[in-house]
Amino acid sequence: MKAVLAKRHGPPESLVLEEVASPVPGPGQVLVSVHASAVNFPDTLIIENKYQFKPELPFSPGGEVAGTVKQVGEGVKGHAPGDRVIAVCGWGGFAEEVLTDASKLVRLPGGVDMEAAAALVITxxxxxxxxxxxxxxxxxxxxxxxxxxxxxxxxxxxxxxxxxxxxxxxxxxxxxxxxxxxxxxxxxxxxxxxxxxxxxxxxxxxxxxxxxxxxxxxxxxxxxxxxxxxxxxxxxxxxxxxxxxxxxxxxxxxxxxxxxxxxxxGFSQAEPRRYDSLMQELLGWLQQGRIRPAITARYPLERAAEALRVVADRRATGKIMLTTELGRASPRQPG
Structure with a gap:
């Protein structure tokens, strides 16, 4: 699979796109095929080692994605291959596949567009x-x-x-x-x-x-x-x-x-039940069309550095999205 990697800490221009091995989910983990990944300000910090979370090098930025479950690890219940989900992964999302804990997945209701879903959680x-x-x-x-x-x-x-x-x-x-x-x-x-x-x-x-x-x-x-x-x-x-x-x-x-x-x-970790309650309310509003994320720009995965530079320079208006080949090939659903 293709992944955008930070092999050293630095600005967006230091990122590289490489072909890497597809991850294998362990116990309690899920492998998600990424359709769309949101670009957020924390992504510009984490690649420069300026964020509160500091993953080991090399890693891929990207804290929230929408996609479909590809494979589940041992002991995972409630998720199966083909399920449409949001993955609140923290990092790893600027890739064609992301491995995350099952507890960090949110199931998508029918009719919710993948890009809109990927824009939902952090903002x-x-x-x-x-x-x-x-x-x-x-x-x-x-x-x-x-x-x-x-x-x-x-x-x-x-x-x-x-x-x-x-x-x-x-x-x-x-x-x-x-x-x-x-x-x-x-x-x-x-x-x-x-x-x-x-x-x-x-x-x-x-x-x-x-x-x-x-x-x-x-x-x-x-x-x-x-x-x-x-x-x-x-x-x-x-x-x-x-x-x-x-x-x-x-x-x-x-x-x-x-x-x-x-x-x-911190709230999601300290108050998981309240976090889930608020998330379900948001998903309901999204499904009903009461909220509509303003996605103003889309970049293919290979142009992730350009997208991050726009956000880092505070030139972004609305939400910027990275899309994979899988996401671009999938039909858009009304949101």
Whole structure:
């Protein structure tokens, strides 16, 4: 099988595409034939050894895929060859086949498109957990989404609207903000040309926002924190800007607000039953067409480095997908 490999730690351009032996599943493991693999920001970190998970070299990046079960190992129950699944593998997904524990598979309901399924877990899963469990967002509240045109930000817009919030999307270009509008954002802020805090103040009638969804960090954190309403919740998702901010904690005191960490991977390990419950709700919404991942670019497996470079440089809008020959040959199903 073909696999994109990190044989040394480095930028996307250091990756190589090689023919490698097909893995053999051991006890409790499943081998999945990959149709589509989502490209996420953590993939750009893991290949440079900057992520919290550090697989041994050589390895293939790619933390979530959709495909079909090819082979099951000893003791595996509930999965059989031919089953359509999402594999939440952490790494290994930029390949034609991926080996993972059976516990990391999610069965796909009928009618769900493979690419949409591959785009679901990391982005929508994170946003769903953040907004529903960590922020307990309520209908009528106001949600500010930073980095709103990325895959995670767009999922927060969609889910925020689905949960009844008024959504303000903030991004760096008018083109990105147009996509946010198309996905349901009520208002937009171009924080490259507008004062973030002043615009939030104007759009909220001086009250501020109830929830901030921040996957960016860096220089946007403090003005967003200053824009919180009383008893607001500031969701720390990640730091795509590259800088981990150090906000003044007196602002938390004065706003009566909370800074809330969102670590979806940790949540899946610590609360597996709740994780499964939220995942089933997401899959139901996807099957019903209530959420529609915005897949804006597709690359063949051999162009994985190009796809990762777009994400690393923060030029991506929506979700970027890698497709295998198997995935490109399969008929698209309505999602």
């Amino acid at each position: 929508y899963g994170t946003s769903h957990y953040a907004l529903k469990d960590r922020a307990a967002i309520q209908p009528g509240e106001t949600l500010l989404v930073l980095g709103a045109a990325g895959g995670t930000g767009l999922s927060a817009i969609e889910l925020g609207k689905l949960m009844g919030a008024k959504v303000i999307a903030a991004a760096s270009t008018d083109e990105k903000l147009a996509l946010c509008k198309a996905l349901g954002a009520d208002e937009t802020i171009n924080y490259a040309t507008e004062d973030l805090r002043e615009r939030v103040k104007a759009l909220s009638g001086g009250r501020g926002v109830d929830v901030v969804y921040d996957p960016v960090g860096g220089s946007y954190t403090e003005p967003a924190l200053r824009s919180m309403a009383w008893k607001g919740r500031y969701l720390v998702i990640g730091f795509t800007a590259g800088e981990i901010p150090r906000p003044a904690l007196n602002l938390v005191l004065l706003k009566g607000c909370a800074i809330v960490g969102v670590f979806y991977g």
